[in-house]
Amino acid sequence: MDVPIAHPEPPEYMPTMADAVTALVVDDEEMTRAIVAGYLSRIGYRTLEAETKAQAWEILSASGSTIHVVLLDRRLADGDGLELYEQMKREPHLADIPVIIQTLSDSGADIAAAIRAGVFYYLVKPYDGALLRSVVRAAEETTGRLKSLQGDLRSRSDAIGLLCDGLFRFRTPQEAQNLAITLSPIATTGHSLTFGLSEILINAVEHGNLGIGFEAKGRLKAGGLLTREIEARLASAEHRDKFATLHVERSDSRVIFTVTDMGTGFDFDRYLSVDASQSNATHGRGIALARMVGFDQLTFVGNGNRVIGIVDLDRTPDSRAD
Numbered sequence: 001m002d003v004p005i006a007h008p009e010p011p012e013y014m015p016t017m018a019d020a021v022t023a024l025v026v027d028d029e030e031m032t033r034a035i036v037a038g039y040l041s042r043i044g045y046r047t048l049e050a051e052t053k054a055q056a057w058e059i060l061s062a063s064g065s066t067i068h069v070v071l072l073d074r075r076l077a078d079g080d081g082l083e084l085y086e087q088m089k090r091e092p093h094l095a096d097i098p099v100i101i102q103t104l105s106d107s108g109a110d111i112a113a114a115i116r117a118g119v120f121y122y123l124v125k126p127y128d129g130a131l132l133r134s135v136v137r138a139a140e141e142t143t144g145r146l147k148s149l150q151g152d153l154r155s156r157s158d159a160i161g162l163l164c165d166g167l168f169r170f171r172t173p174q175e176a177q178n179l180a181i182t183l184s185p186i187a188t189t190g191h192s193l194t195f196g197l198s199e200i201l202i203n204a205v206e207h208g209n210l211g212i213g214f215e216a217k218g219r220l221k222a223g224g225l226l227t228r229e230i231e232a233r234l235a236s237a238e239h240r241d242k243f244a245t246l247h248v249e250r251s252d253s254r255v256i257f258t259v260t261d262m263g264t265g266f267d268f269d270r271y272l273s274v275d276a277s278q279s280n281a282t283h284g285r286g287i288a289l290a291r292m293v294g295f296d297q298l299t300f301v302g303n304g305n306r307v308i309g310i311v312d313l314d315r316t317p318d319s320r321a322d
Contacts, residue, residue, distance in 0.1 A: 020046045021140055022066060026056040026081065027073040027102070032125075036071055039129035040136065052077055053084045060094055067097055069139050071132075072119075074103035074110070082117055089118065098139035102127075112292040115195065130222055160185050168246040171209075172234060176201035179246060186248070187255050187311045196294015199287060200259050200307050204244040206230065208261030208305055211239075257295075257309040265303025 023045050025036045030051075037047040048067070050056035053076055060067060070088075072081040081101060088094040098120040103110070111122045120139045123132065163186055170176050180197035187193055206212045210233045212220070220226040233239045244261040268287070291298040295309040 020044055021068045022046045022048060023069045023071060023136065024048045024050065024056060024059060024067045025071045026050045026053070026076070026084070027071070028052065028077045029073075032073070036132065039132050042129070043133050043137070045136070053079055053081070056084055057087065060088065067094075069120075069136055070097055070099045071136070072099050072101055074101050074114070082114060082119075085117060085119060100135055100139060115292070134221055163248060164250050166248045168248070169243050170201065170246070171205065171243045173202050173205050173230060176205055176244075183246075183248065186250060187313060193294055193311060196290035196298075196309065197257065199290040199294070200257075200298075200309060201244070201246065203287060204259050204261035204263075204305075204307075207266055208263035209239060209242040209244060210234070211263060213266075252313070254296075254313055255311045257311075258306065259309075260306045263305050265305045268300040268304040268307075 021044070023036075023040055025033050025047055026049075027033050027036070028051050033049045033051075037049070040047055048059055050059055056070075056072075060070075070085075072084060074081045076084075081103075085099050085101075088097060088099070099118075100121045100123060101114045101119050102123040102125060104125050114122045121135045123135065160183060163183075168179055168183075170179055177198055180194055180201055184194040184197060206217070210230060212226075212229065212233070217226065220229050242262045244259060247256075247258040247260075249256040249258075287298075290309075296312045297308075297310040299308045300306070301308060
């Protein structure tokens with residue numbers, strides 16, 4: 001059931017009901033469900049609501065029910081929201097639905113556990129509508145790109161497993177994303193390595209080569225202008241010849257990923273831990289989360305334009321320290 005909330009500004013985009021994106025909002029607070037529905041209605045999303053894990057599972061399991069994204073409260077009256085997510089992952093027709101966890105907790109351990117489990121994002125309450133809309137849109141768009149690459153990924157997985165030493169050059173965020181997805185089967189760490197590689201590769205492009213800092217990225221994302229700005233900088237005389245490299249070295253015991261960009265570096269110490277003060281930002285936590293759930297070691301060298309990530313092949317993902 002949709003719960004509309006009035007907004008003084010007009011909708012940013014209003015698709016027809018035939019192509020509207022459907023979000024399932026799972027929260028035991030009626031007011032929270034109504035607010036989230038109102039935020040999403042502004043960009044034309046249709047919403048379904050559930051108060052408990054049991055109600056949510058009934059909706060997800062319903063014949064013909066098409067859910068594009070799930071907003072899931074971590075603490076529900078009938079248990080941990082992550083239990084519902086784990087249940088979804090066991091069902092092929094639900095496993096690829098992006099899940100965004102929302103909670104009052106800003107614990108680094110809780111955030112790491114959720115990202116390690118494979119959720120798309122972790123929102124700490126309270127947050128504003130612009131943040132929610134940005135994250136939900138990103139989840140929908142990213143999932144679409146991942147699905148389009150899954151066929152190629154399956155066909156290339158065996159070949160990637162034979163890689164011992166390789167050098168890759170990339171310029172764009174899309175190339176960075178594709179490279180992370182393609183190379184992740186080199187180690188049996190599943191989603192976490194894909195997430196970790198993607199974060200450090202995209203960081204090399206956006207922040208390293210193109211010089212888009214934290215504050216600038218926040219303004220651009222808020223205005224829906226980030227993609228346009230990236231494209232403009234990639235085409236500019238200052239940046240069009242810049243590229244980043246990924247060097248992969250694989251032995252019997254570990255894989256070493258070395259990413260180098262052509263930028264001037266950045267204050268990487270600021271981003272090596274999950275800072276509660278940045279929990280309401282749409283960006284800025286990727287490096288810390290990559291460090292916690294993507295690699296066994298993640299080290300920045302020099303001024304920050306080179307980063308080395310190490311994955312130990314003789315350790316399971318669950319044995320990694322937060």
